[in-house]
Amino acid sequence: MKQSKSKKDRKTSAWFQRHSKDPHVKRAQREGKRSRAVFKLTEILDSNHIFIKKDAVIVDLGCAPGSWSEELRNYVDSSGKIIGIDLLPLDPIRGVTLIQGDFDSPEGQQALKEALDGRKVDLVVSDMAPEMSGHKLVDQMRMIGLNEMTMYFAQQYLKPDGDVLMKTFMGQGYDVFRQEMGKNFKRIKNIKPAASRKTSPEFFLLGLGMKVWSEEI
Numbered sequence: 001m002k003q004s005k006s007k008k009d010r011k012t013s014a015w016f017q018r019h020s021k022d023p024h025v026k027r028a029q030r031e032g033k034r035s036r037a038v039f040k041l042t043e044i045l046d047s048n049h050i051f052i053k054k055d056a057v058i059v060d061l062g063c064a065p066g067s068w069s070e071e072l073r074n075y076v077d078s079s080g081k082i083i084g085i086d087l088l089p090l091d092p093i094r095g096v097t098l099i100q101g102d103f104d105s106p107e108g109q110q111a112l113k114e115a116l117d118g119r120k121v122d123l124v125v126s127d128m129a130p131e132m133s134g135h136k137l138v139d140q141m142r143m144i145g146l147n148e149m150t151m152y153f154a155q156q157y158l159k160p161d162g163d164v165l166m167k168t169f170m171g172q173g174y175d176v177f178r179q180e181m182g183k184n185f186k187r188i189k190n191i192k193p194a195a196s197r198k199t200s201p202e203f204f205l206l207g208l209g210m211k212v213w214s215e216e217i
């Protein structure tokens with residue numbers, strides 16, 4: 001007997017149709033990228049003239065499947081360091097230290113601290129987003145929670161004048177968070193890259209030139 005599609009099935013197939021037609025997905029496949037997300041990062045780095053030194057230390061939060069880390073690795077040489085963390089396992093990336101763990105947990109924080117091995121960070125990038133519950137306010141609060149953790153991490157490990165790029169959502173808690181972030185950076189920009197779907201609530205906050213640096217931890 002033919003069954004009518006559930007709401008979830010209809011949503012999944014609509015997503016799949018949109019995904020397979022997406023020019024950024026096609027380009028990522030053509031160029032052998034792990035994800036279309038890489039084009040958001042390159043656009044932001046290029047259009048904001050972010051200069052990454054060969055010996056830069058970069059931390060990539062929510063790095064799976066790895067397109068940002070893979071791209072960032074091209075900017076540094078063996079004197080630099082790229083560390084990525086994600087809840088999900090991912091295929092190894094040469095020259096990148098990958099941690100499978102929860103950034104928002106003491107274990108994840110400890111693993112990052114050990115991977116940094118005393119080095120301070122030039123750039124923190126975060127493409128993390130919470131798993132969507134479908135409840136707008138819950139998802140929004142989780143997103144802001146991840147943003148706050150990212151900022152806390154930056155305050156501990158970023159070099160003076162270092163930069164942070166993080167995904168966020170517009171909504172409750174955002175204004176307060178942005179104000180707080182503004183106290184720590186010389187300049188802040190809101191960016192919606194072309195590769196970010198117009199229907200997605202995501203955009204990126206770029207904090208340039210960290211002003212404060214906490215004492216040794």
Ligand SMILES: C[S@@+](CC[C@H](N)C(=O)[O-])C[C@H]1O[C@@H](n2cnc3c(N)ncnc32)[C@H](O)[C@@H]1O
Nearest residue numbers: 037062064065066067068086087102103127128
């Ligand atoms: C959009 S994907 C990142 C794509 C990645 N920038 C790339 O280019 O391949 C977001 C990732 O954030 C991860 N994530 C969400 N919350 C996290 C957390 N608390 N700790 C670690 N990773 C998390 C998810 O598992 C997911 O893989």
